[in-house]
Every structure is written in C-alpha cells, then in structure tokens.
Amino acid sequence: MxxxxxGGTIGIMGGGQLGRxxxxxxxxxxxxxxxxxPEENSPAFQVADQKTVAAYENEVALTEFxxxxxxxxxxxxxxxxxxxxVVAANTLLRPGAKALAVSQDRLVEKQFLNEAGVxxxxxxxxxxxxxxxxxxxxxxxxxxxxxxxxxxxxxxxKLIKTQKDLEVVLDVxxxxxxxxxxxxxxxxxxxxxxxxxxxxDVAAFPVGENVHTNHILDTTDVPATVSDRVEAxxxxxxxxxxxxxxxxxxxxxxxxxxxxxxxxxxxxxxxRVHNSGHWTMDGAVTSQxxxxxxxxxxxxxxxxxxxxxxxxxxLLGEDILDLDGYFADPTASVHHYGKHDPRPGxxxxxxxxxxxxx
Ligand code: AMP
Numbered sequence: 001m002x003x004x005x006x007g008g009t010i011g012i013m014g015g016g017q018l019g020r021x022x023x024x025x026x027x028x029x030x031x032x033x034x035x036x037x038p039e040e041n042s043p044a045f046q047v048a049d050q051k052t053v054a055a056y057e058n059e060v061a062l063t064e065f066x067x068x069x070x071x072x073x074x075x076x077x078x079x080x081x082x083x084x085x086v087v088a089a090n091t092l093l094r095p096g097a098k099a100l101a102v103s104q105d106r107l108v109e110k111q112f113l114n115e116a117g118v119x120x121x122x123x124x125x126x127x128x129x130x131x132x133x134x135x136x137x138x139x140x141x142x143x144x145x146x147x148x149x150x151x152x153x154x155x156x157x158k159l160i161k162t163q164k165d166l167e168v169v170l171d172v173x174x175x176x177x178x179x180x181x182x183x184x185x186x187x188x189x190x191x192x193x194x195x196x197x198x199x200x201d202v203a204a205f206p207v208g209e210n211v212h213t214n215h216i217l218d219t220t221d222v223p224a225t226v227s228d229r230v231e232a233x234x235x236x237x238x239x240x241x242x243x244x245x246x247x248x249x250x251x252x253x254x255x256x257x258x259x260x261x262x263x264x265x266x267x268x269x270x271x272r273v274h275n276s277g278h279w280t281m282d283g284a285v286t287s288q289x290x291x292x293x294x295x296x297x298x299x300x301x302x303x304x305x306x307x308x309x310x311x312x313x314x315l316l317g318e319d320i321l322d323l324d325g326y327f328a329d330p331t332a333s334v335h336h337y338g339k340h341d342p343r344p345g346x347x348x349x350x351x352x353x354x355x356x357x358x
Contacts, residue, residue: 002092002198004070004297006030009049011069011091013056013083015042017337017347018075018273021281023048025289031297036065043338044075056083066090071296073249077103077271078150094198094248094296099271102245106148106179109268116244118237118266121256122182132169135180136160142183145169147176153345154215159183184265186256190224192238193277195291196247198298203291204235205284205304208276208312210254216345220276220312222283230262241269250292252277275314275347282333282352283310308356320348331355 004010010026012019015037023033023044034050035042045051050068054061056079063086066072071092074084077100084097102112110120124135125148136143147156158165158172160180169178189212194204209224210217224231238253245251252274254267277288286294286302294301315323320342326332336349 002071002298004031008032008070008297009034009068010293010296011036011065011072011087012044012048012075013037013072013079013087014075015039015044015051016075017043017339019044020047020337021278021287021289021335022073022075022273022292025287026293029290029293029297029299031293034065034069036062041340046338056080059086062086063090073292073296074100075272092296095251095271096246096248099245099247099251103269103271104149106146106151106268107177110179112244113241113266113269116240118240119264120181120266121184123179125177125179127175127177129170132166132180136166139180139182141166144181144183145173145178146181147173147178149176157215184256184267185258186265187259188225188257189254189267190226190234190257190264191220191252191254191274191276192234193250193252193274193280193288194235194238194242195250195288195295195301195304196242197295197301198248201301202239202242203301203304204238205277205280205288205291206306207231207234208279210276214345216316216347217275217314219314220279220310222279222306222310226257227262230257230264233262234264237264237266241266245271247271249295250274250277250288275350276312278335278350279310279312279352280304281335283307283312283354308354310355311353313351313353314347315349315351317344317346317348318342323349326351329353 009032011034015035020043032049035044035048036052066087126132126135145158189210196202207224208220211219252270256265281287333352
C-alpha cells in the first residue's frame with residue numbers, strides 16, 4: 001500500500017472536464033496535478049500546476065510525465081493499453097490496466113460481469129453477416145447491436161426492431177467486431193458511483209436515477225425512485241464489480257431496473273469519475289472527485305451521504321451561453337467547464353440543485 005500525502009503530485013491522463021474537476025478536488029486537499037493531454041487549450045490545463053501536450057503514443061513524453069508524479073490516473077477509459085503500460089512502468093497507475101482492458105471491450109466487459117456474478121442483458125458476439133444471422137437467431141428482437149470498442153453516447157449502436165433494421169447493422173458497426181444484446185424493457189436507468197481505496201475499503205454513493213436524451217445524459221436525480229431493496233442490491237452489485245477488478249479509485253456502474261421484478265441489469269462500467277456522479281459536488285458530503293483523489297492516494301474514504309434531494313442537469317452546446325436564469329436561482333450551483341466552442345451536444349457545464357434535509 002503506497003499512501004501519497006498532501007503535497008504530492010497526481011498525474012491525470014486526459015484534460016477534459018473530468019480531469020479539470022479532479023484537479024480542483026486535488027488542489028482542495030493540497031495536491032498538485034500534472035495533466036497529460038494531446039489537445040492544446042484543454043479545460044483541465046486552466047486549473048492545474050503542470051501540463052504536457054503530447055500524443056498518447058509519445059513514449060518519451062509519457063515516461064517523463066510518469067516520472068514527475070507520485071501516482072497517475074485517467075479521466076477516460078479509452079487510454080491505449082500501451083500508454084497505460086508505459087505509465088505503469090514508471091509510476092503507480094490507479095486504477096490499473098485490468099479496469100481499462102475490461103471496459104474498453106463490450107464483450108470482455110459482459111464476460112467479466114457475468115463471472116463476477118452480476119446480471120447483464122443476454123448477448124452474442126458477431127463480426128460478419130453470417131455471425132450476425134447466427135447471433136440474431138439466439139437473441140431475437142428487439143435487440144441492440146453495439147460495436148465492441150469505442151462506442152459512446154449511442155455511437156456505433158443500432159436498435160433492431162424490424163427486418164429492415166437488421167439489414168443496416170453492419171453499416172452501423174462498420175464491419176468491426178460487435179455484440180448483439182437483448183433489448184431490456186427497463187422502467188428506469190440508474191447508476192452507482194462507488195469508490196475502492198488502495199487499502200481495499202469500499203464506499204458507494206446513494207443511487208442516482210438517470211434520464212438520457214438522444215443517448216446523452218440529461219439529468220440525474222437523487223434519491224432514485226427505487227425501493228430500499230433495489231437501492232441496496234444496486235450498491236452490492238457495484239461493490240462486487242469494484243472488488244472483482246481489484247479496483248482503486250471511483251468507478252461508475254450503469255444499470256437498468258425492471259420495477260415489477262426488482263431486476264437490476266448492468267449495462268456498462270466506466271473506470272473513472274462519471275457524469276452521473278456530478279450531483280455529489282454540491283449534494284453529498286464528499287464529491288466523487290475528492291473521493292477518487294482520496295482512493296488513489298490511499299487516504300480514508302469520505303462520507304458518501306447525500307445532503308438532501310438533488311438534481312443534476314447537463315448544459316450541452318449553446319445551453320452554456322444563457323446562464324443568467326441559473327445565476328439568479330438561489331438554489332442552483334453552476335459549473336462551467338471553461339470550454340470555448342459550444343458545439344451541439346458537447347458537454348459544456350452542469351447545474352446542481354440541492355433541497356437540503358434539515
Ligand atoms: P450504452 O452506449 O451501452 O450506454 O447505451 C446507451 C443507451 O442506449 C442506454 O443508456 C440505454 O438507454 C440504451 N440501451 C443500451 N443498451 C440497451 C439494451 N440492451 N436494452 C435497452 N436499452 C438499451
């Protein structure tokens with residue numbers, strides 16, 4: 001167990017809003033951050049002590065970065081495995097390479113989840129038209145085709161309801177390795193943000209209920225409108241995932257809930273702080289960002305209790321240009337990510353509302 005005390009330096013791969021909010025939380029606890037990101041003008045650079053602008057394939061820059069920090073972490077799951085290996089050879093990497101390998105490939109992820117005793121949608125792998133027919137025979141419709149790698153916000157996915165839908169699947173998956181999943185007739189989507197420290201302590205935040213619009217997270221509400229039994233079971237499932245990965249840090253576990261049977265089906269895991277955990281910044285005793293820093297530095301984990309009823313709303317694209325209503329709202333906390341170009345659908349900021357329970 002290697003504890004890193006305040007005064008130490010944390011390396012973060014990725015300079016987006018998650019890296020930025022991690023760096024802010026690290027600063028609060030007295031740590032410095034070194035951000036590694038290929039893009040100039042990355043939002044996290046504005047709030048960090050050191051930056052490296054270099055490609056993830058640049059092994060010289062990666063080695064220098066890793067040697068300059070006490071522990072390295074990442075804000076996105078598509079860190080190339082060779083990048084992670086170079087960093088891990090030169091400093092502590094938390095979470096480790098296993099979490100990346102599992103979350104980068106939907107087939108490996110599903111196999112891992114089932115082995116960990118966690119339920120997923122039924123699935124079959126496919127690549128060619130022939131495999132697709134065989135997979136479709138087993139899974140039937142409705143079903144969802146997804147590329148195994150690099151899918152996010154609904155990209156590389158196709159919902160199959162009709163024979164016509166089936167015909168365009170290989171265009172959507174771009175003839176790359178993919179999986180066909182059974183469609184889950186869920187009533188709600190929830191997520192559990194759970195932290196596991198380097199010493200193996202685990203703490204889950206209250207369950208959040210998520211609404212997606214056009215495949216992008218719109219709102220998270222806490223508490224979720226689920227029974228105490230579902231709330232407890234969801235936390236147990238997320239804890240199983242963190243333990244089975246021998247995980248260090250914060251992980252987001254996204255789940256579907258079927259109310260009539262109290263069934264919980266895990267959709268995917270994100271080995272990082274997660275958008276559906278942003279409510280914790282104003283609505284929990286400890287934020288998910290502080291919790292991640294505590295976990296990777298092997299400090300005691302913070303209190304995950306909610307301060308009341310909380311709603312988080314994402315600000316996408318040009319939403320960020322009209323903040324006056326939120327600034328005038330005495331119950332709203334505004335978070336602006338410092339990005340300049342408000343492209344449609346781009347995550348530019350978020351707002352939290354907390355109704356305190358006294
Ligand atoms: P994903 O990219 O796996 O997070 O999926 C994006 C969204 O598509 C999810 O949040 C769900 O709303 C929907 N979705 C994905 N997989 C399924 C499924 N097997 N059954 C029903 N809806 C799904």
